[in-house]
Amino acid sequence: MVASVLEVESLAVSFGDVEVLKDLSFNVSEGSALAIIGPNGSGKTVLFRALIGSIPHGGRIRWASGTRIGYVPQKLDIQRDLPLTGLDLLRAKTSVSGAPVTGIARALELANLDPGIAQQAIGTLSGGQFQRLLLASALTGSPSVLLFDEPTASVDEPGEELLYETIHRLQQQQRLTLLLISHELSIVYRYATNVLCLSRTKCPHLGPPREILTPETLEQVYGTPVKYHHHDHDVG
């Protein structure tokens, strides 16, 4: 049996009187890819922030000992006009994680980001370059788990495909466990081992893509019929 990297039991998060997550339980096994889907406001990012200990929560979250988390947020907290370069971020991340500086070149290579681009100010990067920089930054600490919050929210479509391929390749090469928030159902269908479907009103659904991504479940969760394309031969 494959060991669990993450065990979540009866997780609950509230902001004031609003319950965002309630009685949520799931396990993530080593080397698998869990996709988290759901409509806006269903608590996907809140779940991630609870998992990394950024917000108070009820219930139990247990990471396997020795887990190193690489977190890729959807956006950063900084203004666009700061003279901070990609390299400044990577150096800071490397130094804080206690990783060797030589890891920066490797992380850039894995994330498929040109080192010249990393020398530009973060605010001047395109959506795709920015996401690759965040991915490289997450990789510098040699993580065992990658948490990815909507990697392609600000990326055009060809870039999106490319970024997912990079992530998928990395996951296989580095034996990473992947937790991924995404609204790209066809990508989720292709790459996820399991899908956790959050909803504002209904109980969460958890299972393999084939079982969760059915028109009935999706309509129940999103409240309207949802269409997406998938090719069965891609699923393996």
Add this chain to the structure above:
Amino acid sequence: MTWASALALSVAVAAAAGLVGCFAVMRRMSLASDAMAHVALPGIGIALALHVHPILGGMAMLLLGALLIWTLEQRTRISTETIIGVVFSAALAAGSMLATGDELIEALLGATGALTASEVALGLAGSVAVIAFILTQRNRLVLSLVSADIARTSGIDVARLDLLYLLAFAVTVGLGLRYLGVLLMGSLVIIPAATAKILARNLDGMLGIAVAVAVLSTVTGEYLAAHLQRTTGPVIIAIAAGLFFAASFVRRR
């Protein structure tokens, strides 16, 4: 006090202000930092009433102020800017009621006159401590400013780092109270860093330019003020502001 030790102190305080200012500007604390300096005023007023060294009163109040902001930030969801803006404008009002006449002018705009040897020694120690803090913690400060969530997953105690930064900020403002006064010390923290933000292309550049602008403004300001027989603080800040406007015109691109 020798001429050289006075110069060393000015340079050290200015360098600390430039470094602390870079993170204040990047954390969007510019206005807040100016307001935060005002909290020293009631401390100076109380110290004068109790016949204690006014800078000690100001410094104590600044450290308390930093603790208060940090606690409010941790417990409420109000932004730092709002908290500091409200609390410390109130402090300015309270301080103006406690200090009067010449004392008030000195507290607001800085005093002239020689410093004692112990004042110089304490000032140097404080500046060196702040400079060492920023230089050793710069990577942690950068990461927590870029994304508190990435910082947390990298093992940084973000709340503790925020507190240490606010204390370093408070100490820096306290160090400059004597020459620049409550109204102008916030400016020596913010203006050089704002100038550096315009000119720099990366973090090293920003830190270096901010220190250079702060030191240059302070040293030339002191020299010019003595020459023209003016209060030092306003001359220093006028020079720093001049450099800021010059930088805005020659800005890259």
